[in-house]
């Protein structure tokens with residue numbers, strides 16, 4: 001089934017015209033409603049009239065996470081607060097969140113986009129969908145939830161954690177599909193196998209996203225749970241989950257192109273690259289009212305194809321993500337920047353700025369250990385004092401990162417010093 005055949009199967013010419021028309025409108029909208037953008041475009045010598053269609057897209061300046069930071073919290077909003085019905089946020093490089101706002105119409109479009117992705121994954125109003133993404137400022141939970149309700153399915157909002165309850169709901173309610181991070185589904189899979197619950201499950205599909213995963217992991221999940229596992233992509237700056245997702249043929253992620261205009265650029269030259277060539281994914285929102293973004297650099301690396309898919313959809317498809325062009329880590333679905341650790345440590349004063357993050361995947365769950373060098377004058381032979389300090393550091397880091405790291409204190413001047421760029425991260429997960 002296809003949720004919105006008129007949009008998902010339109011000819012490439014029709015899509016081109018629709019995107020052109022919407023781009024012209026969106027550029028004029030941001031120019032007239034967002035002072036920051038107006039100034040940025042004026043500085044680049046561009047007026048809304050210069051953008052007459054897709055062919056003029058590359059004249060527009062890029063938007064980056066820095067722009068969101070500079071205008072924190074709501075400087076890029078294009079409507080007054082009275083028209084914003086929802087706020088979400090994600091973590092930023094300095095520990096300051098990136099705040100996004102949605103109008104009622106934005107929420108409606110978001111729900112439709114997720115509904116398309118769920119329909120792509122063969123879900124209908126006959127399904128019972130457990131949403132095991134976090135509900136809260138993170139877009140995963142509520143995003144998937146609204147999509148599930150939109151297609152008329154029964155949504156079960158278990159959110160994250162409490163594996164026992166997750167499994168009870170799955171068994172007792174006959175849950176047929178689950179939305180969560182792939183690593184969490186793998187964790188659940190092990191619990192299901194240990195407890196011999198597989199015969200009690202009616203699970204047939206999963207929709208997994210919010211962190212990079214491999215084909216290998218998809219195959220494992222599918223074989224061990226007897227399901228089809230689908231990929232979903234999104235980012236809060238652009239909307240949340242539902243920007244793109246893969247159909248039953250698993251030949252790349254279909255982009256909801258009538259709302260989000262994708263470009264792939266070379267991260268070095270910023271020039272557009274050809275179909276099939278890996279580069280950085282850039283999105284321009286075409287219909288957003290709350291916080292429209294022009295040419296937003298996602299830092300995610302992928303390639304694109306515009307060939308028609310076997311499923312009948314004509315929308316462009318993104319290949320499996322190949323990583324990122326900056327130092328952001330995705331740990332248990334949460335964005336983590338090494339600079340956040342540095343900032344939190346430096347704020348405390350008892351530690352030096354020398355630290356090492358060790359990311360691993362144990363029993364299919366991401367783990368984060370942070371080794372911290374203690375400042376000489378605070379280093380003590382008293383075990384109790386060191387324990388207190390460890391707890392304090394762990395608490396502060398958890399506040400900053402929104403995930404719980406394991407903290408290990410090391411003696412002053414023991415972490416390896418390197419010339420040039422310091423090695424701050426060892427990522428032992430094999431994702432690509």
Ligand SMILES: [Zn+2]
Pocket residue numbers: 247248249254309310311312313
């Ligand atoms: Zn398809």
